[in-house]
Amino acid sequence: MSPITLYSVSNGLVSWVLHALYNVFPHPWFDWLVNGDLILVLSVLVFGAILLAASMVNTIMLIWWERKLLGRFMDRRGAMHVGYAGLLQNFADGFKLFSKNTYRPAEADPIGFYAAPTAYMVTSLFIFAILPASTGWTAGALPLSLLLALVVFSFAPLFIFISAWSQANKYSLIGGMRSAAQMIAYEVPILLAVVAVVIVAGTFDLNAIVQMQQNYWFWIPLFFAMIVFTTGMLAEMERIPFDLPEAEAELVEGWNTEYGGMLFAFFMFTDYLRSLIGSFLVVLLFLGGWTMPSWVPSPLTTFPLAGLAWFLVKTYAVFGVFVWIRASLPRVRTDQLLRIGWMRMVPLALFSIILAAALVLVKCLPVLGCLPPVGG
Amino acid sequence: MDEKAATERLRSQLSTRFPAGILAVEPFPGTLGRVRFDPALALDLFRELRDVHGFTHLGMVAGIDWVQEREVVYTLWSDERRVYLFLSTLLPADRARIESATAIWPSADWHERETWELVDIQFDHHPDLRHLLLPTGYQFHPLLRSFKLHEPEDLEVKVRNV
Amino acid sequence: MSEMWINMGPQHPMTHGLWNLRVRVDGEVVLDVDPEMGYLHRGIEKISEDRHYNEVVTLMDRTCYVAGLAWEHLFITAAERALHIEPPERAVWIRMMTEEFQRIGSHIMWYAAFVQDIGLMSPFLYGMRDRDLILDLFQSYTGARLTYEYNRVGGTRNDLPSGFTDRARKVCDWLEDRFREYDTLCLASDIFHKRCDGLGRLKASDCVRLGVTGPMIRSAGLKRDLRKDRPYHAYDQVQFDVAVAEGADVTARYLVRMEEMRQSLRILRQCFDWLDRHPGPVVAENLPRWLGAPYAPVGREGYLLKRNYPKGVGFSAVEEPHGEALAYIVNEGGEHPYRVKLKSPVFTNISAARHYLVGYRVADIPPIMGSVDVCIGEVDR
Numbered sequence: 066m067s068p069i070t071l072y073s074v075s076n077g078l079v080s081w082v083l084h085a086l087y088n089v090f091p092h093p094w095f096d097w098l099v100n101g102d103l104i105l106v107l108s109v110l111v112f113g114a115i116l117l118a119a120s121m122v123n124t125i126m127l128i129w130w131e132r133k134l135l136g137r138f139m140d141r142r143g144a145m146h147v148g149y150a151g152l153l154q155n156f157a158d159g160f161k162l163f164s165k166n167t168y169r170p171a172e173a174d175p176i177g178f179y180a181a182p183t184a185y186m187v188t189s190l191f192i193f194a195i196l197p198a199s200t201g202w203t204a205g206a207l208p209l210s211l212l213l214a215l216v217v218f219s220f221a222p223l224f225i226f227i228s229a230w231s232q233a234n235k236y237s238l239i240g241g242m243r244s245a246a247q248m249i250a251y252e253v254p255i256l257l258a259v260v261a262v263v264i265v266a267g268t269f270d271l272n273a274i275v276q277m278q279q280n281y282w283f284w285i286p287l288f289f290a291m292i293v294f295t296t297g298m299l300a301e302m303e304r305i306p307f308d309l310p311e312a313e314a315e316l317v318e319g320w321n322t323e324y325g326g327m328l329f330a331f332f333m334f335t336d337y338l339r340s341l342i343g344s345f346l347v348v349l350l351f352l353g354g355w356t357m358p359s360w361v362p363s364p365l366t367t368f369p370l371a372g373l374a375w376f377l378v379k380t381y382a383v384f385g386v387f388v389w390i391r392a393s394l395p396r397v398r399t400d401q402l403l404r405i406g407w408m409r410m411v412p413l414a415l416f417s418i419i420l421a422a423a424l425v426l427v428k429c430l431p432v433l434g435c436l437p438p439v440g441g
Numbered sequence: 442m443d444e445k446a447a448t449e450r451l452r453s454q455l456s457t458r459f460p461a462g463i464l465a466v467e468p469f470p471g472t473l474g475r476v477r478f479d480p481a482l483a484l485d486l487f488r489e490l491r492d493v494h495g496f497t498h499l500g501m502v503a504g505i506d507w508v509q510e511r512e513v514v515y516t517l518w519s520d521e522r523r524v525y526l527f528l529s530t531l532l533p534a535d536r537a538r539i540e541s542a543t544a545i546w547p548s549a550d551w552h553e554r555e556t557w558e559l560v561d562i563q564f565d566h567h568p569d570l571r572h573l574l575l576p577t578g579y580q581f582h583p584l585l586r587s588f589k590l591h592e593p594e595d596l597e598v599k600v601r602n603v
Numbered sequence: 604m605s606e607m608w609i610n611m612g613p614q615h616p617m618t619h620g621l622w623n624l625r626v627r628v629d630g631e632v633v634l635d636v637d638p639e640m641g642y643l644h645r646g647i648e649k650i651s652e653d654r655h656y657n658e659v660v661t662l663m664d665r666t667c668y669v670a671g672l673a674w675e676h677l678f679i680t681a682a683e684r685a686l687h688i689e690p691p692e693r694a695v696w697i698r699m700m701t702e703e704f705q706r707i708g709s710h711i712m713w714y715a716a717f718v719q720d721i722g723l724m725s726p727f728l729y730g731m732r733d734r735d736l737i738l739d740l741f742q743s744y745t746g747a748r749l750t751y752e753y754n755r756v757g758g759t760r761n762d763l764p765s766g767f768t769d770r771a772r773k774v775c776d777w778l779e780d781r782f783r784e785y786d787t788l789c790l791a792s793d794i795f796h797k798r799c800d801g802l803g804r805l806k807a808s809d810c811v812r813l814g815v816t817g818p819m820i821r822s823a824g825l826k827r828d829l830r831k832d833r834p835y836h837a838y839d840q841v842q843f844d845v846a847v848a849e850g851a852d853v854t855a856r857y858l859v860r861m862e863e864m865r866q867s868l869r870i871l872r873q874c875f876d877w878l879d880r881h882p883g884p885v886v887a888e889n890l891p892r893w894l895g896a897p898y899a900p901v902g903r904e905g906y907l908l909k910r911n912y913p914k915g916v917g918f919s920a921v922e923e924p925h926g927e928a929l930a931y932i933v934n935e936g937g938e939h940p941y942r943v944k945l946k947s948p949v950f951t952n953i954s955a956a957r958h959y960l961v962g963y964r965v966a967d968i969p970p971i972m973g974s975v976d977v978c979i980g981e982v983d984r
Contacts, residue, residue: 139728235607305722306794309966395794396722398966471684471918497811500920500929501946514944516918516929520811520825523832525920548814551954552946559648574641574983583649584942590653 070201075111080104113194120193123377124337125155127344130381131337131388138392159334165326170233173323177231182324182331185224189338192217196345197272199355199372210271211350215259218301218342221335222248225320232323241320243309243399248301250406255297257414261290261421262350275354282353286424290417291351293410298343300402303336305391309399344383352379447524448474451494458489475527480539483530487545495519496526499542502552504560506585511537511562532562541567559584606634609965613642617969619716620979624956624972631964636956643983651943656682656756659943664750666945667981670709670924672701672741672751674981677921677930678943679754680835685917685934686756688890692837693883694758699836700874701741701753702921703867704771707778708737709924709976710860714785717857717973721798726788733781736774743767758886768875775868782864789857799853803971805959806851813955817926817948818863819975822848822855829922841873853974860976912936925949925976947981 080099087098097103129144129152136143144151169178195210195217197203207213222245229241262283266274274283284291300307311319321332348354355372397405445468452466455476462482469475478486490496500516515528532539541564542549553564554573561582564570572579581588612623623639647666651659663678664671676698683690690698715730738748744763745753753760789795805815807823820827828845830838846862848855917932926948935941952975960971 135724139725140732141728236609305724308722392725393788394723395718395792395798397794398798398964400964401797469916469918498816499814500927501931501944503931503942503944503946505933505942505944514931516931516946518927520827525833525918527918546814547812548951548954551950572641574644576641583646588649590649 071115071203072108072112073201075115076104076108079108079111083107116193117190119198120190120338120341121334124334124341125159126152127341127381127384128155128337130384134385134388135392138389159330162330162333163327167326167328170323172233174231174233177227178323179328181224181228181231182328182335185221185228186331186335186338188217188220188224189335189342192342195271196342196349197275197354198345198376199370200272202373203272207270207272209269211259211263211269211274214271214342214346215256218339219248219252221301221339228324229320232320234323237320237322240311240322244303244311244320247303247307247309247399247402250403251297251300251410254293254406254410254414255301257411257418258287258290258294258297259350261287261414261417264418264421264425267425271349271354275349275356278353279356282351282356284351287351287417287421289413289420291347293414293417294350295347296410297406298347299387299390300406302340302343302387304340304387306394306397307402309396309402340384340387341380344380344387347383348376348379352383444468444470444473451476451526454494455486455489459486462486469527472525472527473522475529477529477531480530480532483540483542484544486528487542490517490526490528491545494526495521497546499546499548499552500525502542502549502556504556504562504584506534506560507531508534508586510534511560513539513556513562515542537561538563538565540565541570543567558582561585611968612639617720617972618979619973619977620982622953622977622979622982624968626960626965626968628965631966633960633963633965633968636960638953638956640953640979640982643979645984647984648943648945652939652941655938656686656940659940660754661750661752664752665980666947666984667923667925667978668749669712669978669980670705671749672705672745672753673709673921673923674928674945675751675754676702676836677919677923677928677945678932679756680919680921681917681930681932682756682934682940683917684919685915685932685940687913687915688757688887690758690887691884693762693878693881694885694887695836696874696877696881697759697763697885698754699838699841700871700878702836703870703874704737704740706867706924707864708734710864711737713860713924713973713976717970717976718789720969720973721795723788723792723795726785729781729784733778736777740767740771740774743770755886757890758884760885762885763878768879772872772875775871779865779868782861786861796854799857799970799974802853802963802967803959803974804851805955809955809958810851813958814951815926815955816951817923817976818846818856818859819926819952821846822859823851824849829920829927833920835919835921838870840877841870843867843870853970856974923948925978925981926952928981945981945984947984949976949978950982953977953982 083098083104087095132154133143133151144154147154147157169175192214195203195207195214197210203210225248226241226245229237229244232238262274263269265283265287266277268274303311311321321329324332355376357375448466448468451474452463455463455466459478459482462479463486464477464479465475467475467477476486496517496519498518498520500518501514503514503516505512505514510531510533513530513532517526517528518524519526530539539562541553543553543564544566550568551573553567554570556562557564557567557570558572558575558579559582571577575583606627606629609626609628610623611626612618613621618624621642623642625637625639626633627635627637645665647662651662654662659678659682660675663674666674679698711730711734715727715734718730719727741751742748744761744767745751805813805819805823807820807825809815810820810823810825816827824847826845826847829835830843831845843866846859846866848858848862912934914936915934917930917934919930921928921930928948929944929946931942931944932940933942959975960968963971
């Protein structure tokens with residue numbers, strides 16, 4: 066589509082800076098500044114930095130959005146004082162956690178204790194390099210981007226388990242095992258729902274999946290798959306109604322009890338990071354990504370960064386629904402949660418796979434009549 | 442009136458059943474009465490009141506320190522007759538022992554623990570007579586008259602850490 | 604996982620008060636329970652022996668801080684009987700109205716904490732918001748929101764302000780709507796029923812045997828309510844029903860308390876009508892001089908200040924929001940009571956914990972203990 070991609074932006078920025086530097090001292094000794102290798106390396110780094118900054122700022126804004134919206138559901142206003150309408154509150158919270166001491170209990174395993182939350186956060190941040198937020202957001206074609214994203218997403222239970230074990234605290238271990246069990250159990254319905262999407266789309270490439278939703282979004286034919294995927298994502302994000310592993314009132318302690326300071330911030334941050342990733346995936350797979358219906362007037366959909374803006378609007382709307390669910394439902398017990406996952410979600414997901422396969426075979430919707438084919 | 446007549450009836454019934462041991466059955470306004478009994482009669486009286494007279498609910502067990510002797514007060518409730526009954530017994534201060542009522546009313550468990558730790562009355566055959574509200578190993582019985590709230594400064598208090 | 608003892612408390616968000624619930628678990632299943640009380644023991648009964656009768660009222664607020672006025676009534680009724688003093692009728696009706704408001708306030712507090720424990724976050728704040736209306740009403744005539752000190756031997760400290768019953772009627776109408784909303788959030792939720800149905804069963808015969816009273820025994824189908832069985836204040840002059848449910852589980856206790864709140868609204872409206880029609884004094888006449896002076900000088904020696912006041916023993920039983928509360932006061936003719944003995948319903952309800960917690964999971968403990976409605980101030984005194 067548009068020739069401007071994020072990589073080209075960073076490339077242009079870096080080469081402009083290096084050429085300007087070279088113009089200050091135009092001497093053959095400084096040829097290495099502009100002979101291409103350095104530009105490549107630096108533009109990759111800048112690209113990564115822009116992605117990192119964007120994802121981190123978005124996560125913090127997501128926390129702000131949750132606090133304010135949850136507050137309004139509870140008939141109160143949420144954070145108000147730091148920054149206008151509390152926008153800077155979470156930066157202040159992050160800074161507070163940053164400035165605290167980090168203590169490691171004496172019996173805790175030193176490698177696991179420090180490495181597990183770090184790996185947890187780093188792998189979750191890595192997914193942002195794969196998820197496209199607009200056309201041209203990713204560098205080059207990634208034909209298996211969906212698969213890679215889901216694989217890296219499911220590393221999390223492993224790191225939670227490592228951190229729970231390395232804390233040398235039997236209650237944290239119980240909490241960690243419970244949490245890991247919940248996440249692993251809900252991987253199956255999520256992946257089955259994704260299979261339904263892939264059957265209809267015919268590709269694992271997220272860019273192509275979004276482009277195929279030009280005419281109508283996938284939630285119409287794949288409604289049940291969306292329900293399964295969203296419920297599974299709620300369990301993966303450990304939000305109410307599935308937040309028993311971190312519910313303070315129920316457990317004696319949770320799986321991140323022994324962590325304080327910046328390591329605790331890693332955990333909290335990564336929880337919201339994964340919430341953001343979950344909302345991204347819901348929007349990409351079922352709600353059309355950055356495409357808008359054709360009846361939206363074209364000036365609103367063609368200005369630069371239009372796709373990005375619409376994508377973010379949709380993501381925050383999806384997360385708003387998650388917050389609504391959090392404000393209204395009680396939490397489910399662990400055994401009931403696993404029962405829901407295996408007895409309800411998996412059959413529903415299998416049913417939607419069959420439906421998707423039938424759709425591809427027949428290529429028309431019996432209810433709405435034969436619509437134009439997906440994709441364009 | 443009705444209350445006094447009911448109290449009188451209870452007195453005659455209990456005196457017939459227990460010729461010795463019932464010291465008095467006095468009227469107590471608002472209740473069926475107050476039965477003063479001999480501590481040796483405890484379990485038999487409790488059983489009689491629960492099974493024959495229908496006092497199935499033990500409200501509370503209170504201990505009162507009268508310096509020379511200690512009083513244990515039981516409060517019973519009957520669902521059918523919808524009335525409270527008080528039992529009271531006096532124990533000598535140097536030998537304050539009485540049978541535990543947990544055999545008859547299991548709810549006496551915690552009440553007797555509290556009475557023991559506050560007023561130092563031993564309840565024989567209590568399943569688990571240990572401190573409830575006070576720290577384990579606390580060696581005083583605070584609601585005794587000899588335990589004064591304003592202590593002299595040189596008193597040493599030993600409490601075992603658990 | 605092998606068996607182990609877990610401490611839930613003393614600092615734990617679930618416990619609603621300062622106590623330690625020691626639980627022996629095998630994996631997830633609870634095998635045995637040993638509650639540890641006494642963290643909040645302040646020696647109220649011992650201190651009362653050193654205080655003037657009207658000064659003890661201050662301590663009674665602090666026994667159960669959620670339902671302080673109900674405990675004030677308990678003590679004051681017993682003290683009035685021990686001192687052979689009759690309060691005037693208007694004071695009795697004001698006390699009854701206050702107690703019903705206190706019952707609603709305590710049950711709203713119970714509701715907020717209970718749903719918070721099972722994960723519903725919003726009704727906690729809705730409950731706090733509505734309870735604030737009741738606390739504002741309290742503040743208008745007692746002067747405080749938590750520690751009221753409103754009752755005196757012989758009546759109450761002051762009369763209701765003008766226009767009080769109109770404001771109170773508006774609050775009652777508002778609360779009636781709110782209770783419907785609370786029910787929608789809970790009873791209509793499938794997850795709520797999955798979490799709460801069949802949990803914490805304590806059938807009626809066990810309740811009677813173990814001395815459990817209050818909403819717990821009414822949820823087992825037994826219709827025992829001191830306001831009907833042995834009416835105090837003026838409960839025999841108002842119409843209301845006793846809330847009873849079958850099932851003896853957490854959901855049944857929820858239903859009982861919600862229905863009790865609605866019946867309290869019914870009693871309150873009758874109280875407002877009576878109070879509007881019967882102005883009068885709120886303190887008994889001819890009180891002995893030393894009772895009217897709460898700061899009378901206290902002797903340093905001994906506990907019996909001989910004032911030649913007739914001796915007596917006072918007993919009162921009150922249907923407190925948590926159950927049956929008893930007070931027994933021995934008056935030896937002095938300014939201070941000789942012995943004040945209080946019995947708390949939560950004391951007995953927690954002592955029966957082994958019978959309704961064993962066999963369930965650890966994750967079931969918060970809903971069950973929430974349905975027992977624990978308030979530690981009155982257990983420890």
